[in-house]
Amino acid sequence: SSLPPHPKVDVVSRTPPYHKLIKRLHEVRRVLGSACQLTLAEKILYSHIEHPEESLLTNTRNGANIRGTANLKLKPDRVAMQDASAQMALLQFMSCGLPSTAVPASIHCDHMIVGEKGADTDLPASIAGNKEVFDFLESAAKKYGIEFWPPGAGIIHQTVLENYSAPGLMMLGTDSHTPNAGGLGAIAIGVGGADAVDALVDAPWELKAPKILGVRLEGELNGWASPKDVILKLAGQLTVRGGTGFIIEYFGPGVDTLSCTGMATICNMGAEVGATTSLFPFSSSHVPYLEATHRGQIAQAAAAVASAPSAQNLLQADPEAEFDDIITINLSTLEPHINGPFTPDFSTPLSKFSSVVEQNNWPKTFGAGLIGSCTNSSYQDMTRAEDLVKQASDAGLTPKASFFITPGSEQIRATLERDSTLSTFSSAGGTVLANACGPCIGQWKRTDGVEKGESNAIFTSYNRNFRGRNDGNPATMNFLASPELVTALSYAGSTTFNPLTDTIPTPSGTPFRFSPPKGSDLPTAGFAEGNPEFLPTPGIPDPSVEVKVDPSSTRLALLDPFPRFPETELTDIRVLYKVKGQCTTDTISAAGPWLKYKGHLPNISENTLIGAVNAATGEVNVAYDVDGKKSGIPQLAKQWRDEGVEWLVVAEHNYGEGSAREHAALQPRYLGGRIILAKSFARIHETNLKKQGVVPLTFANESDYDLIDACDEVSTVGLLDVLRSGGKGDVELVVKKRDGTEVRVKTRHTLSEDQCGFVLAGSALNLLAMRGKE
Ligand code: F3S
Numbered sequence: 220s221s222l223p224p225h226p227k228v229d230v231v232s233r234t235p236p237y238h239k240l241i242k243r244l245h246e247v248r249r250v251l252g253s254a255c256q257l258t259l260a261e262k263i264l265y266s267h268i269e270h271p272e273e274s275l276l277t278n279t280r281n282g283a284n285i286r287g288t289a290n291l292k293l294k295p296d297r298v299a300m301q302d303a304s305a306q307m308a309l310l311q312f313m314s315c316g317l318p319s320t321a322v323p324a325s326i327h328c329d330h331m332i333v334g335e336k337g338a339d340t341d342l343p344a345s346i347a348g349n350k351e352v353f354d355f356l357e358s359a360a361k362k363y364g365i366e367f368w369p370p371g372a373g374i375i376h377q378t379v380l381e382n383y384s385a386p387g388l389m390m391l392g393t394d395s396h397t398p399n400a401g402g403l404g405a406i407a408i409g410v411g412g413a414d415a416v417d418a419l420v421d422a423p424w425e426l427k428a429p430k431i432l433g434v435r436l437e438g439e440l441n442g443w444a445s446p447k448d449v450i451l452k453l454a455g456q457l458t459v460r461g462g463t464g465f466i467i468e469y470f471g472p473g474v475d476t477l478s479c480t481g482m483a484t485i486c487n488m489g490a491e492v493g494a495t496t497s498l499f500p501f502s503s504s505h506v507p508y509l510e511a512t513h514r515g516q517i518a519q520a521a522a523a524v525a526s527a528p529s530a531q532n533l534l535q536a537d538p539e540a541e542f543d544d545i546i547t548i549n550l551s552t553l554e555p556h557i558n559g560p561f562t563p564d565f566s567t568p569l570s571k572f573s574s575v576v577e578q579n580n581w582p583k584t585f586g587a588g589l590i591g592s593c594t595n596s597s598y599q600d601m602t603r604a605e606d607l608v609k610q611a612s613d614a615g616l617t618p619k620a621s622f623f624i625t626p627g628s629e630q631i632r633a634t635l636e637r638d639s640t641l642s643t644f645s646s647a648g649g650t651v652l653a654n655a656c657g658p659c660i661g662q663w664k665r666t667d668g669v670e671k672g673e674s675n676a677i678f679t680s681y682n683r684n685f686r687g688r689n690d691g692n693p694a695t696m697n698f699l700a701s702p703e704l705v706t707a708l709s710y711a712g713s714t715t716f717n718p719l720t721d722t723i724p725t726p727s728g729t730p731f732r733f734s735p736p737k738g739s740d741l742p743t744a745g746f747a748e749g750n751p752e753f754l755p756t757p758g759i760p761d762p763s764v765e766v767k768v769d770p771s772s773t774r775l776a777l778l779d780p781f782p783r784f785p786e787t788e789l790t791d792i793r794v795l796y797k798v799k800g801q802c803t804t805d806t807i808s809a810a811g812p813w814l815k816y817k818g819h820l821p822n823i824s825e826n827t828l829i830g831a832v833n834a835a836t837g838e839v840n841v842a843y844d845v846d847g848k849k850s851g852i853p854q855l856a857k858q859w860r861d862e863g864v865e866w867l868v869v870a871e872h873n874y875g876e877g878s879a880r881e882h883a884a885l886q887p888r889y890l891g892g893r894i895i896l897a898k899s900f901a902r903i904h905e906t907n908l909k910k911q912g913v914v915p916l917t918f919a920n921e922s923d924y925d926l927i928d929a930c931d932e933v934s935t936v937g938l939l940d941v942l943r944s945g946g947k948g949d950v951e952l953v954v955k956k957r958d959g960t961e962v963r964v965k966t967r968h969t970l971s972e973d974q975c976g977f978v979l980a981g982s983a984l985n986l987l988a989m990r991g992k993e
Contacts, residue, residue, distance in 0.1 A: 301393060413907060
């Protein structure tokens, strides 16, 4: 039954603006022509376009030319941020000088909490170790009206599903598994902090219109098969790159047989195939889930929208909508799958797994089974796992592998505690970890004596399994499976065990075989509230709050606005480094131990380009000053900046490939970089550079890369005109060689009118701050 709105829950701010979105959908149809048929993903996405006419200029029936071509300028409804990525997002937001965020937003403290002995000891220790970061996030949240979920409240994606996701919503999240919210019918996209800031300051967020992959579900899951197996199988089919540039839209008669949380699991792992996002249509299990999470009003509003005739129906695809491709999965015959090790797309059906273990010589035993996390900690997941634990306990068995349980939120933890599920796990020897990422993001202090470098296996119900992901040991083979399978396998401790066919000997000697797991989608007694201290702060701005950043902190530093572009051409800026070969965002801003400085631009800038190969010498991170003195790249950059010399980097193809990491653009800018001159750029990084006021130029003739060297002095011709004219014309570089000769290098750029404004103002945020003051 529907629970009344929680007194602390602002249902209004959590209801998608259906009226406005339907009006925009009309406008979109007017631009595209009334015969145009749209998929559900397109309806939701396009109804969030700021000016549909401008964005959808390539006007064709069925939107055929829009997909993959049109640049959509979108206005998302909401932003969610996790603690690690929220730091730089907030620091950038603060530099705009706005009193509050333009859209509702939330912060979730989950990534910095270590899993070791259990929640009671792990949580206080992690809070103490990260106090200054949590204090900063909380004070900034209070000042700017962001809901702050403290450490222990839960994992971002589970909390978002329970509180914010809704059919038809569009949200950005600073975490790659943000698409989890698509299980409840939202378009939810994982982005970097600078992109989140676009939405927070009411600037349009740009996205190339994705293609749409339809996944038709038929039949109904039964026995051991679970929603996780849908995405494990699909990952095997699509591979880790197969979803790139696509939204995955599920449809077909099988959809209505799935639980809401099961659909979220499927969408969560769409990130593993590189999809922009994944989503399910508004379906029968959404209503009871929304009602059980105090959002019956949203269920009613969504149901009304979903029953409108198709032209106005925001929540169902048009009947003749076309997908770019369709994959069909029959749930009735779906077998459980196990994916891994080391990559989520190495997918093996359970019945073949033992022979694949033999063929590959993988370990026959494994040390730990871990269930839960943002991917699989629903009431359904946990009660099905509980059923198996009870069966095994009744037979006198205990798990052979260490068994860990990570609840996704305080709400689910408290409910499982009330319903004795957690005590069933603990009595069987399981360890219940904090409601946080813990082992899923490598925050796992393993205490079972496995040495670093020692080959071993673990099974998890998580979503990622790159080398070292869980325990920092690159030799740990990490297999992904449903929580049910991980639980059953933990009792055997054997990688070749198949619970459907194999037995385990009991202490009395009789063989024990599991029956297929049974559970409930939702708790019959409703969700328990849990510890009230884990409820969020209200999303009401309080200008009197002072944001806490200790000036002597090594982990946090306020950002100073970057200087404006001069009123002249750039003259005699110097080539800091000529990079040879690949230069990824990792090369430009390394991760690992540097992650703790994500909120401290000066400190993290000490890693700038330290992975880059010197084109002249083949050395890595070795730069030479004009007098021949050897130096690290960041050290020379800083020295030149302090001497008043601005600089540029020369590079080869696909500069900045990899992630959306904004630090890779912020750091060169902070250290005095003005131009990156490359053979080509990775698209997202090129945009990030422009946002931070760095000019990306490409060689008009690639071979000119050979004409320019480190320490050459470069002056621009035409750059100021390009910037002042909103992107018209080209830029030529006059290169003064060390021997006094001069060469001219023609370049190309992709600066749009908006982006010229960013560069002139010093950065996109400077421009926004200026506009805010006008
Ligand atoms: Fe990421 Fe945390 Fe989930 S690390 S994968 S959000 S559990």
